[in-house]
Amino acid sequence: MKIPRRIGTLLAGTVAALTATLSLTAPAAHATGYTPTGGPGINLVGTGITFTDIEAAQTISCPTNNLSGTVINPGVTRTYGSPAASLTTMTSSGCMSGMGPGTLTQVGTWNLAFTGAPTGAVWPARISNVTINFTSGCSFPMGGYIDGTFNQSTQRFTPAAGASGLTITGTPISNLGVPNGGLCATFDFQLGDTIGVGGYWTNTPPAGSTPLTATAGFGATGTTVAFVGTNVSLHDIPANQLITTCPTFTMSGSVVNPGTPRAYGSPAVSLPTNATSGCSGPATLTPSGSWNLVVTAAPDATGLVWPTRLTNVTLAYARTGWCSFTITGSVNGSFNETTQRFTPGSGASGLTISSTPTGAMCASLGFSSGQTISVGGYWTNTGPALGLA
Structure with a gap:
């Protein structure tokens, strides 16, 4: 049966009003x-x-x-x-x-x-x-x-x-x-x-x-960032060895071009200042260079968890009398806007041992050049909120 046009118009208006009401609660x-x-x-x-x-x-x-x-x-x-x-x-x-x-x-x-x-x-x-x-x-x-x-x-x-x-x-x-x-x-x-x-x-x-x-692409909002690590650790996957755990591992810097849209794979944050202390072994893990936090793809269905990657990472590992080597590459993971947490992905991170390990225990522990590294723990931004949009 064909609905009379006047009644159909009233029904359409009712549906439109209901839709508008529901849209008020939808996330931006x-x-x-x-x-x-x-x-x-x-x-x-x-x-x-x-x-x-x-x-x-x-x-x-x-x-x-x-x-x-x-x-x-x-x-x-x-x-x-x-x-x-x-x-x-x-x-x-x-x-x-x-x-x-x-x-x-x-x-x-x-x-x-x-x-x-x-x-x-x-x-x-x-x-x-x-x-x-x-x-x-x-x-x-x-x-x-x-x-x-x-x-x-x-x-x-x-x-x-x-x-x-x-x-x-x-x-x-x-x-x-x-x-x-x-x-x-x-x-x-x-x-x-x-x-x-x-x-x-x-x-x-x-x-x-x-x-x-x-x-x-995406845009980033905010000013400065200060990432504080929690239980950050490095593991040599092929050797099945814990390299070290650092109770203090910080990364700090600033948002790159706040509010400006950019292609995925471009930096959201520049991290020129990075430091560690108290690493197990005891060992030293010395960061160098300016790192970047890069957004690599669109967020999940919530719009709040973004695939991200730490790039330009260089870490010099040294444990006196044991083994020393350099680790370079990237750390794949995700950034949660709500918790302001960067969490490395499980398994191979994108880091590898890039130099020939030197020291009396390198061979015994199975460390060698080219081996893949996993990263445990996470970093939380304690500075002004970083927004991705």
Whole structure:
């Protein structure tokens, strides 16, 4: 049974109000960033493009509907929602509706933006700043945005099912040129009707241009950091030997370019000052160089636990009368924004013995160059909070 339009409108309003109420309790999304590449030209060729007035159950189909423009500042990282490309020209022909032939005309410049982190090659995306004038037996503008996804492998932008973000933004008027022309009322087009967009657009780069791709990124907020170690230990995995445990192991430094989006793999924090004391053995473990805390990928489902890595790590280990060697590489792990804790991953960390061990006990303990090292314990930032977004 078809629900009367007035009642359907009331139901839709109730659902919208409930959705708005529920959204008040939803966690805030991180304003992470991304870096588009490709272009300079973009040419989205439409396949099966349709515009459907959902409330009126009326569809406009266009066998030809293409969008073209340029990639904006390729290679420059920006926040999600900021445009990746401008779409300056829509080429549309052969459009038909229940009223017969019609025309679609683009108004203004539209934008294509990636709005969140990808799942594999598929990015949530939006075409925004959209205004389309439709002219036929009934004429009206459609405005708003078109939500969907962009698959960088297939170069396809696919609109989301159902209401896309477009609505009829101007009162439909008869274009028949006769008194009381009734096609707007006959086909039930009304101000505020929602528009669903069907089909998809595929980027076919023009000559001299390359496909549109992107890499995900992040931003870091805060000032200085002061990481304090808890039960930090080093283990030689092949030798199955504890190297040492250090009750004091600190790392300190500052946030790199706070608030600026950057690609994954870029430093969030620079750690030029690192120190240890009281290491078991007794032994000395001497850090050198400036280390970095790097974010390597998007966070988990909570948005708070981030894959991270300590890079540029160099540690000189020495135990008098036993063995001495240098350890270099990285420490893979995770950073929890809530606890401000960096926790090394289990197993091989990314560190290895990079020099030839020297000392009377090296051979007996099984230490040798190239062996992998695991890291135990964790570090907690006791300075101003480090935020990743």
